[in-house]
Amino acid sequence: MSDAIVVGAGPAGSAAAIGLARTGAKTLLLERARETGDALCGGFLSWQTLARLDALGIERAALGGQAVHYVRLFAGDRQSETALPGEAMGVSRHRLDGMLQAAAAAAGVGLEYGIHAAALDSGAVRTRDGAALAAPAMFLAAGKHGFRGFARDPVQWQRADPAMGLRLRLPAHPALGRLVGDAVELHLFDRGYAGLVQQEDGSGNLCLAVHKSRLDEAGGDPVALLRALGDTMPHLGARLAYADWSRGVDAIGHVPYGWRTRDTAPGLFRLGDQAGVIPSLAGEGMGLALASAEAAVSAWRHGGGAAAPAFQERLAARMTRPFALANLVWRMGESPGAARFIPHAASLFPSLVRMISQATRIDPR
Secondary structure, eight states, X not given: OOSEEEEOOSHHHHHHHHHHHHTTOOEEEEESSSSOOOOSSOOEEOHHHHHHXXXXXXOHHHHOOEEEEEEEEEETTEEEEEEEEEEEEEOOHHHHHHHHHHHHHHTTOEEEESOOEEEEETTEEEETTSOEEEOSEEEEOOTTSOBTTBOOOOOGGGTTSOEEEEEEEEOOOHHHHHHHTXXXXXXXXXXXXXXEEEOTTSOEEEEEEEEHXXXXXXXXXXXXXXXXXXXXXXXXXXXXXXXXXXXXXXXXXXXXXXXXXXXXXXXXXXXXXXXXXOOGGGSOHHHHHHHHHHHHHHHHHHHGGGGHHHHHHHXXXXXXXXHHHHHHHHHHHTSHHHHTHHHHHHHHOHHHHHHHHHHTSOOOO
16 A cells, blocks of 8 residues: 555656655555646746756756746737846756656656546545555645546636637747747737747747637637737737647646635645646746645645645645736736736836746745
């Protein structure tokens, strides 16, 4: 019997498994995919996230991602560029997840691929093939996908018009490198935004959070939506000129941005997007994944499975300010009237941009 079972081998689950194994716990890490994929988004690693990866033995030089020093904002015909508080990185989830899973296996974690956890109940993980795997402590790190029995309802202001997540990969091209370079870009538009960063191979990871009503206006076709945005937003259009549309657009529906939970049962630690989903324009999805894993392992080490409810309360409390600020900036950014003033304000008050960048980081201690 394992001391702990971790469901999901993304950054949150792998980081938790590494931490548990380092304490001497017999740890089983379950991943439903049969091989390491490239998750929809999450390719931006902040300065704090890179420090947490260092502590897990994942050195930034080994990641080999694109160094990011600036945040660039676009709204209408306005733009701004501001230095970040520290060096960040753009890296693919395939590279990040693969390195974390390898580190977990090297730490002695039992890593099993192709195991689809269908339910958690009575101290056991029940798999789709009917098996029941028991352990005194469970760590749920299933990412943005819903998990049966664990509802994640959108916050009130999103319920009438839920948010969707879209991702388009832009092939590596010298001109794309000159346009984006060592910046993470945010392109603001009516009822949505697009974030763009280059990755380790020079390709661009373009991720959008967009309300369903805006996608519906494009006939429900993500490619049509992106083409329309490119036609009306010249800076975004210049980047989309290098798109390979034959590769299609990845999508995930009804992402509950801004949701967080204080609730869990004894013995069950909820991590990453199963604990809270921060709006992606904050660039803190990976930060939340690693920070929640670190805090959960610390709580388990000091109190075992009984510490889970108190851990969840503390984590939710620590998420309050970053989530509120990220939600506020998002709501301003998706409003055409307010968005056009954001780059102007960023140019006049760069220290405010750096303050917001710091204030939207997650520190669960």
